[in-house]
Amino acid sequence: MIIRHPENPLISPCDVKPSRPDFEVVCTFNAGVTRYKDEVILLLRVAEIPKNDNPAIERVPIFSSEQNELIVRDFDRTDKSIDYSDSRFVRTAEQQFLTSISHLRLARSKDGIHFSIDEKPAMFPANVYEEYGIEDARITKIDDTYYINYCGTADVGITTLLASTTDFETFERHGVIFAPDNKDVEIFPEKINGKYYALHRPTSAEYKHRSIWMAESPDLMCWGNHRNFLTTREGFWDDGRVGGSAVPFRIEEGWLEIYHGADKNNRYCLGALLLDADEPWKILGRSEKPIMKPEADYEVNGFFGNIVFNNGVLFEDGIIKIYYGAADTHIAYAEISLEEVLAGLK
Amino acid sequence: MIIRHPENPLISPCDVKPSRPDFEVVCTFNAGVTRYKDEVILLLRVAEIPKNDNPAIERVPIFSSEQNELIVRDFDRTDKSIDYSDSRFVRTAEQQFLTSISHLRLARSKDGIHFSIDEKPAMFPANVYEEYGIEDARITKIDDTYYINYCGTADVGITTLLASTTDFETFERHGVIFAPDNKDVEIFPEKINGKYYALHRPTSAEYKHRSIWMAESPDLMCWGNHRNFLTTREGFWDDGRVGGSAVPFRIEEGWLEIYHGADKNNRYCLGALLLDADEPWKILGRSEKPIMKPEADYEVNGFFGNIVFNNGVLFEDGIIKIYYGAADTHIAYAEISLEEVLAGLK
Numbered sequence: 001m002i003i004r005h006p007e008n009p010l011i012s013p014c015d016v017k018p019s020r021p022d023f024e025v026v027c028t029f030n031a032g033v034t035r036y037k038d039e040v041i042l043l044l045r046v047a048e049i050p051k052n053d054n055p056a057i058e059r060v061p062i063f064s065s066e067q068n069e070l071i072v073r074d075f076d077r078t079d080k081s082i083d084y085s086d087s088r089f090v091r092t093a094e095q096q097f098l099t100s101i102s103h104l105r106l107a108r109s110k111d112g113i114h115f116s117i118d119e120k121p122a123m124f125p126a127n128v129y130e131e132y133g134i135e136d137a138r139i140t141k142i143d144d145t146y147y148i149n150y151c152g153t154a155d156v157g158i159t160t161l162l163a164s165t166t167d168f169e170t171f172e173r174h175g176v177i178f179a180p181d182n183k184d185v186e187i188f189p190e191k192i193n194g195k196y197y198a199l200h201r202p203t204s205a206e207y208k209h210r211s212i213w214m215a216e217s218p219d220l221m222c223w224g225n226h227r228n229f230l231t232t233r234e235g236f237w238d239d240g241r242v243g244g245s246a247v248p249f250r251i252e253e254g255w256l257e258i259y260h261g262a263d264k265n266n267r268y269c270l271g272a273l274l275l276d277a278d279e280p281w282k283i284l285g286r287s288e289k290p291i292m293k294p295e296a297d298y299e300v301n302g303f304f305g306n307i308v309f310n311n312g313v314l315f316e317d318g319i320i321k322i323y324y325g326a327a328d329t330h331i332a333y334a335e336i337s338l339e340e341v342l343a344g345l346k
Numbered sequence: 347m348i349i350r351h352p353e354n355p356l357i358s359p360c361d362v363k364p365s366r367p368d369f370e371v372v373c374t375f376n377a378g379v380t381r382y383k384d385e386v387i388l389l390l391r392v393a394e395i396p397k398n399d400n401p402a403i404e405r406v407p408i409f410s411s412e413q414n415e416l417i418v419r420d421f422d423r424t425d426k427s428i429d430y431s432d433s434r435f436v437r438t439a440e441q442q443f444l445t446s447i448s449h450l451r452l453a454r455s456k457d458g459i460h461f462s463i464d465e466k467p468a469m470f471p472a473n474v475y476e477e478y479g480i481e482d483a484r485i486t487k488i489d490d491t492y493y494i495n496y497c498g499t500a501d502v503g504i505t506t507l508l509a510s511t512t513d514f515e516t517f518e519r520h521g522v523i524f525a526p527d528n529k530d531v532e533i534f535p536e537k538i539n540g541k542y543y544a545l546h547r548p549t550s551a552e553y554k555h556r557s558i559w560m561a562e563s564p565d566l567m568c569w570g571n572h573r574n575f576l577t578t579r580e581g582f583w584d585d586g587r588v589g590g591s592a593v594p595f596r597i598e599e600g601w602l603e604i605y606h607g608a609d610k611n612n613r614y615c616l617g618a619l620l621l622d623a624d625e626p627w628k629i630l631g632r633s634e635k636p637i638m639k640p641e642a643d644y645e646v647n648g649f650f651g652n653i654v655f656n657n658g659v660l661f662e663d664g665i666i667k668i669y670y671g672a673a674d675t676h677i678a679y680a681e682i683s684l685e686e687v688l689a690g691l692k
Contacts (some may be wrong), residue, residue, distance in 0.1 A: 020601075045503065049605055095553075096552075096553055129574070135660045154553075155553055155555065156553070156555055156557060156574045157548065157550030157552065157553050157555050158550065158552055158553070169671070174571075175570070175571045175572070175573075176570070176571065176572040176573070177570050177571075177572075178525070178572075179524070179525075179548040179550050179552075179561070179572045180548050180549070180550040180553070180555070181548075181549075181550050181551050181558055182525065200525065202503065202525040202526050202527075202550070203525050203526070203527075203551040204502070204503030204504065204527050204551070205549040205550070205551035206442075206503065206504055206527050206549070207442055207500075207501055207502070207503050207504070207526070207527075208442075209501065209526070211504050213525055215525070215568075216568065217568050217570075218564060218565065219570060221570040221571060222561075222562065222563050222564060222565075222568035222569050222570035222571070223568050223570055224522070224523050224563075224567040224568035224569055224637065225520075225522065225523075225567060225568070225638060226505065226521070226522040226523075226524075226525045227521075227522070228474060228475070228502045231502075248481065264495060274442065291445065301432070306534075322412040
């Protein structure tokens with residue numbers, strides 16, 4: 001049984017200081033997770049909007065790569081040529097903008113439950129691939145380096161970029177590792193038969209598919225030999241869309257991957273995959289039912305309700321410790337035993 | 347001035363034997379080009395449809411990766427739930443199919459004009475990434491190996507795959523090098539400061555962009571450090587879409603790339619880019635006007651009219667020798683001097 005922490009949600013927008021005084025934090029979710037020294041580290045996605053008390057305008061935050069700074073662009077809400085029907089977007093005839101901008105923020109905890117949250121962003125949009133924000137970090141520890149992949153949203157498309165750190169104080173950017181549109185990337189924490197592996201989720205614009213693919217790499221930077229890996233299942237909890245969630249971890253039986261799936265009503269749940277130890281593109285088991293589905297009030301209601309979404313877990317003492325985004329608004333925490341997850345695979 | 351060959355078009359569908367007796371060849375176009383021994387080699391894209399004298403059905407050719415063979419699936423043309431509005435596609439509620447299937451066919455010529463065309467395909471769809479056909483080869487010679495990248499079309503999306511040959515008799519497949527959707531890939535013919543480079547054309551499903559990107563690779567198989575490279579130009583001949591065409595070739599001034607651009611009326615022209623010799627992602631010049639636009643009857647009229655499209659050139663004695671697809675139907679040939687192309691760059 002999945003056990004939610006009684007103090008959930010652990011982190012909410014009101015707990016996070018905005019990156020500048022004229023902004024407000026609207027969502028704190030989808031955190032990369034790792035252990036560093038004696039602390040649990042979360043690299044939160046923090047979404048902000050410009051404060052605005054004028055209902056006639058929509059204020060859109062953009063990192064301008066030309067001006068090399070964050071700007072706020074005002075749009076006339078009475079302009080009938082602009083599409084405001086989805087509150088997350090402003091769509092003109094030429095271009096699509098986001099009404100919020102995300103950055104990555106560090107939170108630290110000794111007990112894994114009570115977090116102190118940095119006052120400043122750890123990573124903030126900084127180039128043409130990050131104009132509309134950086135999102136959904138995953139952290140893979142390899143030797144003494146923590147590799148952080150994250151999603152860049154921009155007019156040029158949705159890419160996955162790589163950064164690294166050894167101290168969670170300075171972060172080095174390494175550029176785009178997956179071309180648009182591609183997100184939900186999880187890099188395996190060690191080489192398998194001499195190669196790095198990653199799950200990724202490209203989108204076929206032409207054929208509409210959003211399958212999980214697997215790629216290999218000699219150096220974490222360049223990726224190829226892409227294999228179509230996992231797709232939706234008609235009539236199951238993941239018949240709408242699928243994507244990788246947590247960085248896979250090694251167990252006796254192979255690799256365990258926590259992934260997310262949505263049904264056709266956009267209810268996002270978590271499930272598991274068991275992958276072959278040596279040939280990780282071979283799927284040995286898949287959760288017949290979700291290991292976690294939105295049930296608690298903070299999962300059902302929020303900025304986007306009916307969502308549990310995960311970017312990383314800790315696996316310790318036979319327990320999968322899940323830090324997850326709830327309703328695209330909060331960070332919450334739950335535990336489930338590996339034994340139970342394995343028993344639910346088919 | 348661009349000089350078209352008086353014997354154009356050089357190759358037409360009637361010149362190519364179908365791959366099986368119940369199929370007919372409808373298009374021969376978009377050929378990869380190289381010199382091998384004393385011959386010019388073209389790797390043609392040959393599109394075929396199943397013969398069909400029953401107007402009540404649409405016969406769709408598919409390489410079934412499950413059955414490991416080419417099958418023909420019949421669709422009821424009176425079924426109102428199926429979209430037949432674009433003759434290239436059959437669209438059901440769940441899936442999109444192509445009405446033709448392409449393979450790659452070898453043609454050889456001693457004089458570069460009169461080609462003998464193989465009776466059998468050189469490469470035919472053979473796996474799940476190639477279900478709806480393989481298209482638009484580019485050939486890059488590196489040392490004694492000819493690397494062939496080509497586009498795979500399938501329900502899982504549009505990918506670019508790599509193969510190689512040393513003799514143009516046997517072809518070794520190396521898998522998917524660019525995840526969906528991605529096409530128009532050109533691999534540079536030598537390493538630059540220790541890295542291979544390629545142009546590619548991903549599609550952003552979300553942000554609708556179709557820019558040319560540049561990637562680098564240690565091994566031709568894995569690609570990364572993707573850079574947004576070239577996009578459309580408002581008010582120019584390439585304001586609708588752009589993509590790389592020929593494998594770039596080295597000239598004194600840097601690298602020359604022949605690319606294609608379409609305007610908003612889908613008129614496809616060819617232009618040139620001059621790239622920095624050592625930092626090829628730096629664009630030193632771009633054709634203000636197309637170096638070639640559809641003018642001849644066989645370019646203006648055909649399966650898809652108003653198209654000149656190129657997958658490769660020979661650069662010999664200061665002359666760019668362009669083998670190009672005309673109206674998505676024929677292969678034709680034209681020449682232009684490098685001097686003139688350079689004079690038209692801005």
